[in-house]
Amino acid sequence: MQLSLHSNRVNRFLELFLSVAAAVILAAACGKEDTGGDGPSPGGEGSVYGQVTCSKQPVAGVLVSDGIDITVTDSEGMYHLNSAKRHGYVFVIIPSGYTVDRGYGNVPQFFKHTAENPSTPERLDFRLVADEGQTNHRMLVFGDMHLMNRNDDLSQFGAVLAEINRYTSDHPMEKIYGLTLGDMTWDIFWGGKSGFGIPEYLDQTNCFNALTLFSTVGNHDNDMYKTDDWECQAQWRKYYGPTYYSFNVGGIHYISLDNVYTHNSGSGADGRAYNFKLTDEELSWLRKDLSYVDKSTPVLVAMHIPLLTSSGGLMNKTSKDMKLADFMAPFEGYDVRFLSAHTHTLYSNNRTVDGYRIEEYNGGALCCDFWRSGAINPAVLISKDGMPGGYRVLTVDGKDIKYEYKAIGRENYLFRSYDRNSIQITPAKYCPNAGPNHKAEFERYTSTFSTKDSSNAVYVLCWDWREGWTIEISEEGYGALTPKQVTNYDPLYLISTVAHECNAKDKGAFTLDTAPVYNYNMFKCNAHSAESTVTIKVTDSYGNSRTETMHRPKVFSLAAYASEK
Numbered sequence: 001m002q003l004s005l006h007s008n009r010v011n012r013f014l015e016l017f018l019s020v021a022a023a024v025i026l027a028a029a030c031g032k033e034d035t036g037g038d039g040p041s042p043g044g045e046g047s048v049y050g051q052v053t054c055s056k057q058p059v060a061g062v063l064v065s066d067g068i069d070i071t072v073t074d075s076e077g078m079y080h081l082n083s084a085k086r087h088g089y090v091f092v093i094i095p096s097g098y099t100v101d102r103g104y105g106n107v108p109q110f111f112k113h114t115a116e117n118p119s120t121p122e123r124l125d126f127r128l129v130a131d132e133g134q135t136n137h138r139m140l141v142f143g144d145m146h147l148m149n150r151n152d153d154l155s156q157f158g159a160v161l162a163e164i165n166r167y168t169s170d171h172p173m174e175k176i177y178g179l180t181l182g183d184m185t186w187d188i189f190w191g192g193k194s195g196f197g198i199p200e201y202l203d204q205t206n207c208f209n210a211l212t213l214f215s216t217v218g219n220h221d222n223d224m225y226k227t228d229d230w231e232c233q234a235q236w237r238k239y240y241g242p243t244y245y246s247f248n249v250g251g252i253h254y255i256s257l258d259n260v261y262t263h264n265s266g267s268g269a270d271g272r273a274y275n276f277k278l279t280d281e282e283l284s285w286l287r288k289d290l291s292y293v294d295k296s297t298p299v300l301v302a303m304h305i306p307l308l309t310s311s312g313g314l315m316n317k318t319s320k321d322m323k324l325a326d327f328m329a330p331f332e333g334y335d336v337r338f339l340s341a342h343t344h345t346l347y348s349n350n351r352t353v354d355g356y357r358i359e360e361y362n363g364g365a366l367c368c369d370f371w372r373s374g375a376i377n378p379a380v381l382i383s384k385d386g387m388p389g390g391y392r393v394l395t396v397d398g399k400d401i402k403y404e405y406k407a408i409g410r411e412n413y414l415f416r417s418y419d420r421n422s423i424q425i426t427p428a429k430y431c432p433n434a435g436p437n438h439k440a441e442f443e444r445y446t447s448t449f450s451t452k453d454s455s456n457a458v459y460v461l462c463w464d465w466r467e468g469w470t471i472e473i474s475e476e477g478y479g480a481l482t483p484k485q486v487t488n489y490d491p492l493y494l495i496s497t498v499a500h501e502c503n504a505k506d507k508g509a510f511t512l513d514t515a516p517v518y519n520y521n522m523f524k525c526n527a528h529s530a531e532s533t534v535t536i537k538v539t540d541s542y543g544n545s546r547t548e549t550m551h552r553p554k555v556f557s558l559a560a561y562a563s564e565k
Contacts, residue, residue, distance in 0.1 A: 046080030047118055048090050050125040053077055054098065059128055063093035063292060067242060068281060070288045085114045088237060092126045093289070094247040099131040099212060105202025106178070106213040111241030134250035137175035140164065140211070141302075141392040143341035143363035144183040144218065146370050147204055149196040153371035156381060157204060160366065160391075160408055165209045177249060178211045181341035181363050182218020182260070182304030186370075188269045190223070190235075198239050216256045217243050218304040218342065219274045227266040229279070233258075244282050246289050251399050253293050257303040258282060259322075276305045276316035278327065287330045298399050299336040306340035306362050310347040310385070310520055314354070328356045337401075339363060339392070345385040345517060346405060348466040361403050363392045364463075369514045373496040379562035381408065382497070385519045386490025387463040388413065402542050405464045410565055414464070414546045415471075415538045416492065419554035420457035421530055423491055425449040430499035435506030442502040445516050449491050456527040458534055458550070461490060465521035468541025473525050476533040483523040489516045492561055527552070 051073075052062045058077025063070050067087040073079045081090065091111035094100060101109045109127075116122040147153055168176055184205075190197035198221070205213055217240075222232035233243055243258040259278055265271030278286070293299060307324070309315050314324060338360040346364035351357075368374065368389045374381030381389035388407040395402040407413040425446045427439045434442060443450070460471060460483065473481045493516050501512055527534055531552055539545040554560075 048083045049080045051077045052126045054128040096248040098128040105205045139394040140178045142180045144365035146186045146367040148186045148189040151371040151375040156374045168210045178213040180215045182216045183220040187224040216302045217258045219260045222262045229262045232262040255301045259303045275320040277322040302339045308349045346387040377558045384516045415462045418459040422556040431503035437506045437510040438502045460523045470539045472537045481525040483525040486524045
């Protein structure tokens with residue numbers, strides 16, 4: 001009896017084993033892995049394959065890439081890539097009329113990591129979400145955030161979160177998306193006591209209520225203890241997937257490029273090195289991506305390092321930087337505009353350089369001076385060129401795009417004015433504790449405003465000034481005044497961050513970490529009287545205007561400008 005029962009069990013085991021083996025062999029013969037999902041078998045060779053669907057229906061004509069090659073889904077929504085899986089991921093190039101689910105940190109789920117070796121086929125399916133009405137949309141563009149859990153940055157960033165969440169809640173019918181321009185984190189704070197890296201950054205951005213946040217890699221998003229460009233971005237690939245990719249919203253083709261080529265020594269902060277450069281692999285992929293784009297389609301390219309400086313010169317000119325001709329070659333014949341950051345300043349260029357027409361909008365830095373000025377006075381978050389903390393808002397109507405700058409907590413804030421008679425910036429007044437070296441550093445930048453001046457000069461700083469803007473200044477009792485564009489440091493930044501950093505005893509030689517830079521968008525005129533009222537009206541190229549009635553003498557202090565709207 002026992003022998004018979006044992007034989008029956010063995011037979012049943014053999015039957016079960018053979019049935020499972022047969023299923024595995026059949027699946028292998030069909031080229032289909034057991035993923036638990038529905039859908040047809042690949043029907044062709046490819047180490048990575050899968051199906052793209054929307055509401056469980058196949059979507060044909062969708063581009064899918066592994067960062068090297070690009071393929072297109074067939075009528076069944078199937079794609080096949082004979083991939084070496086070098087990048088460790090596959091991503092879908094989101095087509096117009098669709099979006100994707102948001103993961104933790106509001107990271108769009110348009111990519112999937114591979115798990116098998118190149119010789120083992122694996123199936124990776126993608127789910128699109130219908131997103132109608134994209135023809136008109138807004139893209140909120142954030143320059144350097146540098147979240148690091150220092151300088152009260154997280155509480156200051158909370159004001160940005162609140163503003164964006166309030167805006168999206170108030171405009172539920174508008175299509176609103178987000179795009180970062182790199183340096184969301186700061187590599188020197190990834191480890192140690194701070195321990196604030198990409199995962200902690202995602203904890204913060206996960207609080208955006210309804211914003212899909214596409215991201216661009218910056219130099220400080222690279223691991224400073226790695227030496228190779230590829231290894232430096234391991235953390236990025238883990239959390240964000242592709243270091244370069246593209247997607248479509250309405251009639252606009254967006255491309256996020258990695259133009260930071262890192263070659264660190266591996267020693268940490270003292271050994272960081274990088275240049276403006278696309279790898280040959282990325283450049284090849286870019287050409288393939290653009291081959292699918294109609295040349296009448298506006299192409300917006302997000303990248304961290306800009307092409308041009310605020311004065312219009314070429315930013316990257318060393319022998320290790322990519323030549324402008326090589327970078328611009330793939331874009332020949334396309335309607336291309338560039339979105340950049342990195343400089344912690346705000347400016348726009350639309351000019352011809354070395355024979356190439358370049359339209360570029362530098363987004364400034366959300367953190368301004370690494371959140372330092374906002375820690376001193378939360379209502380005066382200001383950068384080294386005088387721009388207020390904020391972000392760009394791109395308003396898209398079909399193929400028409402408006403590029404505007406939104407100051408945090410303020411509406412239609414286009415300029416800031418100064419009454420020169422009220423300004424005298426001296427070490428004795430603003431950094432009385434400064435040692436000789438700190439004092440000398442302070443005086444390097446304040447000489448223009450160090451003496452008492454009774455010339456009745458009025459300064460107007462228009463941080464996003466560009467072609468098509470107008471400025472009108474008139475003095476009560478005297479009529480119109482003629483403003484002249486000048487170059488100068490911003491006096492408000494001098495008494496915020498610069499004075500704060502210099503107000504300390506010497507510990508040897510001293511140089512500012514975040515020194516002020518000249519602003520090329522400042523205007524000056526001279527009134528006739530020291531007490532007359534001056535009216536200033538600035539109108540941008542889209543017809544938005546702001547008017548200030550300056551009652552003079554106008555107080556010059558952090559408190560006074562903190563309350564300005």
